[in-house]
């Protein structure tokens with residue numbers, strides 16, 4: 173998939189972030205920085221990822237981090253740059269889901285703010301800190317052909333909830349629509365300077381996010397079986413493949429896109 177550089181992944185301790193870290197290692201990345209709130213799970217993922225690389229110099233670092241904390245984000249992103257010398261790919265997978273009982277009319281401000289703080293502010297803080305670094309670095313050479321390659325590539329996790337409404341999910345849907353807005357507008361700012369910025373929009377996925385909360389798990393069963401044309405939930409690796417494609421040289425003419433990976437959920 174032409175990802176020879178260094179990747180920084182948030183939400184790397186679980187679900188789609190974890191699978192993405194594994195695929196970077198398998199597909200020849202020089203190193204990965206794994207970031208997440210959950211320090212213990214990060215170490216477990218580190219031990220899963222390391223043996224997947226064929227690269228004897230493969231580097232791997234972990235950082236416990238709350239992406240909604242701007243100062244922490246700036247510190248950690250610059251420490252990753254110090255460790256690797258550059259940051260070629262950023263994947264913003266950290267996120268939380270929340271169902272407001274009774275719908276938006278009864279949503280509590282603290283819940284609304286929390287979802288926006290992690291999903292939207294967190295994505296912005298990481299993207300901003302990394303983009304400044306990427307803009308200063310020399311472009312990476314393609315490993316597949318002579319095509320002009322990028323200074324950096326950022327993939328943000330939106331959702332089908334960034335393209336459609338979903339009941340009881342006011343804050344979550346607002347945050348994911350906004351992630352697409354962030355992605356599109358920042359992609360235009362730097363499209364001529366070698367930065368590509370895209371989003372992925374997963375449909376209903378079989379991950380700890382959807383399995384651990386009983387309300388969300390019920391919605392997953394229903395939406396996967398009855399609303400998804402393929403009749404099933406997606407597996408985390410199926411989205412990780414799209415992230416690797418959007419990160420690397422094979423997507424060299426794609427920027428500002430919101431790629432759906434949803435088993436057909438949004439085709440109607």
Ligand SMILES: NC(=O)c1ccc[n+]([C@@H]2O[C@H](COP(=O)([O-])OP(=O)(O)OC[C@H]3O[C@@H](n4cnc5c(N)ncnc54)[C@H](O)[C@@H]3O)[C@@H](O)[C@H]2O)c1
Nearest residue numbers: 183185186187188209238239266267329331374377379381
């Ligand atoms: N699971 C789905 O059906 C689905 C569908 C569409 C989009 N998404 C989005 O995909 C992304 C990954 O979801 P997943 O299903 O793999 O979830 P997951 O819960 O398995 O993993 C999310 C990770 O983010 C971390 N995280 C949460 N808050 C954080 C914070 N403040 N700072 C740092 N890390 C934090 C968690 O610790 C966890 O390891 C999320 O942005 C989610 O909104 C999920």
